[in-house]
Amino acid sequence: MNPPRLRRRPDGGIVFDQLTPAFLHVLHELPELLGTDQPDVVRQRLYPPPTDDDQTNQEWERLVHPDLFSLIASAREIVLKDLQSLATSEPSDDAPLGIWSFAIPGAHIPGWLSALNAGRLALGALHELDEADMQDELAFEEFSDKQFAIVKIYLLSWLQQMLIEEQGDYPPQTLDEIEQWEQHLNADDDGPNDAPQDDNPEDADPSGDGDEPDSDDDEPETPG
Amino acid sequence: MPEPGVLEQVETSTQTRLAPPWNVIVHNDPITLMSYVTMVLQRLFGYDYGKAYSLMMTVHREGRAIVWTGPREPAEIHVQRLHSFQLLATMECTQE
Numbered sequence: 001m002n003p004p005r006l007r008r009r010p011d012g013g014i015v016f017d018q019l020t021p022a023f024l025h026v027l028h029e030l031p032e033l034l035g036t037d038q039p040d041v042v043r044q045r046l047y048p049p050p051t052d053d054d055q056t057n058q059e060w061e062r063l064v065h066p067d068l069f070s071l072i073a074s075a076r077e078i079v080l081k082d083l084q085s086l087a088t089s090e091p092s093d094d095a096p097l098g099i100w101s102f103a104i105p106g107a108h109i110p111g112w113l114s115a116l117n118a119g120r121l122a123l124g125a126l127h128e129l130d131e132a133d134m135q136d137e138l139a140f141e142e143f144s145d146k147q148f149a150i151v152k153i154y155l156l157s158w159l160q161q162m163l164i165e166e167q168g169d170y171p172p173q174t175l176d177e178i179e180q181w182e183q184h185l186n187a188d189d190d191g192p193n194d195a196p197q198d199d200n201p202e203d204a205d206p207s208g209d210g211d212e213p214d215s216d217d218d219e220p221e222t223p224g
Numbered sequence: 225m226p227e228p229g230v231l232e233q234v235e236t237s238t239q240t241r242l243a244p245p246w247n248v249i250v251h252n253d254p255i256t257l258m259s260y261v262t263m264v265l266q267r268l269f270g271y272d273y274g275k276a277y278s279l280m281m282t283v284h285r286e287g288r289a290i291v292w293t294g295p296r297e298p299a300e301i302h303v304q305r306l307h308s309f310q311l312l313a314t315m316e317c318t319q320e
Binding site: 045046047048049050051052064067068071113114117118120121123124129130131133134153157160161164165167 | 253254255256257259260263300303304307308309310312313314315316
């Protein structure tokens with residue numbers, strides 16, 4: 001069975017091809033993972049406190065969380081809408097349940113990135129997955145709920161990684177960029193936790209459109 | 225005509241002190257993709273790939289990295305944006 005593929009449409013959208021039923025199953029779980037009735041453990045991960053000061057954190061909940069809730073709800077709506085466009089090819093010996101594909105309009109890609117990430121985090125929180133869990137080889141003798149969750153996270157990672165590569169502007173392409181990159185890495189070895197002092201960050205919107213050129217990164221890796 | 229009297233002169237002085245800067249910190253978590261962290265740092269802070277990658281690796285290796293330092297209000301905005309991408313981010317004053 002071939003792995004899923006992603007192709008760019010002329011209108012800026014993308015199409016996921018060759019999705020197996022396993023991918024479909026996990027994608028259909030995304031809206032539920034992002035619903036409003038999330039368990040506390042999921043909410044705590046998706047909406048973490050910004051400081052160790054209780055008063056500041058309470059203000060944060062009051063002022064900032066509604067916006068963050070809206071972003072997740074918006075991403076969930078996008079997922080629900082796009083999943084309706086699922087189409088299947090005829091079943092074959094190789095794929096008795098058919099091979100599925102679905103299209104994501106360009107304007108929906110940031111929402112999908114957010115939904116895939118939030119869904120993976122929700123699964124991780126629900127099953128209390130830690131660093132060791134995520135570094136285990138996927139060779140389970142008994143399939144527990146926890147291990148099943150890890151498989152789902154990896155399936156979602158695959159799709160998320162393809163979207164990131166489609167959106168990202170890395171890795172460095174020119175010799176100057178490579179040299180600059182290596183300098184950063186060397187500097188990191190000397191003093192890895194230096195604070196950047198830039199005071200003029202570019203604006204960005206997680207639900208906005210990113211139109212950076214292609215990238216070519218490795219397979220999904222966790223953690224970040 | 226006012227009576228002559230004693231005029232008290234109160235001496236005042238003003239000291240100004242710059243507000244201490246705040247650090248915006250991204251923390252490691254076992255689920256978030258490394259490439260996603262790098263992409264978010266590029267988008268939010270305008271960092272080139274090398275700088276964003278280097279910061280992401282610091283998060284990965286050391287559990288946290290200071291990704292920005294500056295006044296409190298912009299720091300709050302940065303943390304809010306990082307949270308909107310579901311990164312584990314906090315802020316702390318550089319002076320207690």
